[in-house]
Amino acid sequence: xxxxxxxxxxxxxxxxxxxxxxxxxxxxxxxxxxxxxxxxxxxxxxxxxxxxxxxxxxxxxxxxxxxxxxxxxxxxxxxxxxxxxxxxxxxx
Numbered sequence: 001x002x003x004x005x006x007x008x009x010x011x012x013x014x015x016x017x018x019x020x021x022x023x024x025x026x027x028x029x030x031x032x033x034x035x036x037x038x039x040x041x042x043x044x045x046x047x048x049x050x051x052x053x054x055x056x057x058x059x060x061x062x063x064x065x066x067x068x069x070x071x072x073x074x075x076x077x078x079x080x081x082x083x084x085x086x087x088x089x090x091x092x
Contacts, residue, residue: 019065030057 016024034050 015065018062023061023065027054027058027061030054 014021017027019027031054034054038047038050
């Protein structure tokens with residue numbers, strides 16, 4: 001009889017090719033734009049350069065997905081939201 005494991009990681013982000021959805025969408029936008037450039041230019045150098053660029057972009061995005069602390073993004077919202085007065089001055 002088969003045993004099925006309970007899926008407990010429901011809060012984890014969906015991954016496609018080892019990247020979150022947003023990074024995968026960025027990669028696919030790059031691939032599609034590269035294909036458009038390749039279609040309209042018939043130069044071997046452009047084709048090789050775009051293939052190299054897409055390979056390097058995939059490697060960089062995959063590394064960023066594995067270790068997101070490499071590029072820190074400043075958080076916009078504070079850790080706590082409070083109605084406490086920050087100043088002792090009375091304005092009323």
